[in-house]
Structures are given as C-alpha cells and as structure tokens.
Amino acid sequence: EIVMTQSPATLSVSPGERATLSCRASQSVSINLAWYQQKPGQAPRLLIYGASTRATGIPARFSGSGSGTEFTLTISSLQSEDFALYYCQQYNNWPPSLTFGGGTKVEIK
C-alpha cells in the first residue's frame, strides 16, 4: 500500500498570507494525485487533480505542483473561507487501493 504523508499537521496562517501544504508518497504516484478541502460537517470538495489541474470552479489562488513522490498545494492569499482541512489522495496504485494523506488543518493565526 502506498502511504501518503502530509505536513505539517496544522498550519497557522494570517488572512492574505500564502499557505504551502506538502504531501509525500512512499513510492512514486506519477501525477496521479488529488487535493481536497473539507470543512466541519461538510463533504470533501475536489480542488486539484492530476497534481496540478484545478477542478471546475476552484479559484486561481489554489495551485498544485509536484510529481513522483513530492507534492505541494499552495494557497496564494488565504481568504476566510479557506480555513479548513486539506487532504491529498493518490490514485496511481489502483487497483487495488486508493490512499489519502492524514490531512493538514489550516487555521487562522
């Protein structure tokens, strides 16, 4: 099973600042990597797929980069609605399994 490790677990950022979230895979997943945002009581929302392609309706302040084992989600200027949990997910090792990272909580500093 491919293990996805996200860091940091919590990121404290002031509104308007840049946030950089990391996701590392235990083996190469090529660019088969997605990012999701989740707020309490809500379903996850797809942000990025293919490591760097924004999903429909996602603001340009969200960008993804990386390939192989190292990936980054950058939020260029944090808005109040961006404070949430973020998960990465690999879909390269499929079948037999899909795996998510443990998540990064972006909180207000």
Place this chain on the structure above:
Amino acid sequence: EVQLLESGGGLVQPGGSLRLSCAASGFTFSGYAMTWVRLAPGKGLEWVSTISASGGNTYSADSVKGRFTISRDNSKTTLYLQMSSLRAEDTAVYYCAKPPPVAGTDYFDYWGQGTLVTVSS
C-alpha cells in the same frame, strides 16, 4: 445536478450489522464506478470500497475485507454498503463518492453529505 444522498447510518452494537444506501441522481449512474470513503473521529479520510459500473468487480480496503460488501442496483440508481461484524473502529461518517467522466480516473468530483455510523455498546 449530481446528487448523492446517503442513508442508513445509526447506532449499532459491536458485532452488529448495518446497511448503508446512497441514492444517486443527475448523472448516468450505470456508467460510473462508485466508492465509499469514511472519516473517523480525529482521523483522516479512508477509502473503504469501490464497485465497477456494472457491479462485476469490487475492491475493498484490508480493514473491511470480509466484513463489508459493496453492491449496487443500477435500475434503482442506488449504491449500498452492507456492513457486518462491526467494530468500534468502524465508527465514522461514511460518504459515497463519484469519479469524473474520464476513464481511468479514481479521484472524486462529487460526494454525498455522509451518514454517521456509531459502533458502541
């Protein structure tokens, strides 16, 4: 508009059973593989099980293999998860999720709102 509506969650004792349903609408259900993902308290998202569009192939996480069974009824556009031998660690919100309309993609562009399963005596 794509809609996924889960139901069937609740409180169940350890060792018990429960069947979750996910009613789908707004897309050609029979054309998509469908997946269950869960979120346990204080933990991250965990893939649970996936079923192919026809229902002929299923895949499950090791943590639920032999205890959970995914199925679907394309005539009713409904996805199911039959859960048995439930354990405390199965306590979670269970989401059904749909992939985008691109072959070979296994991420999810639509998710239901989830149904809570609590396993406790």
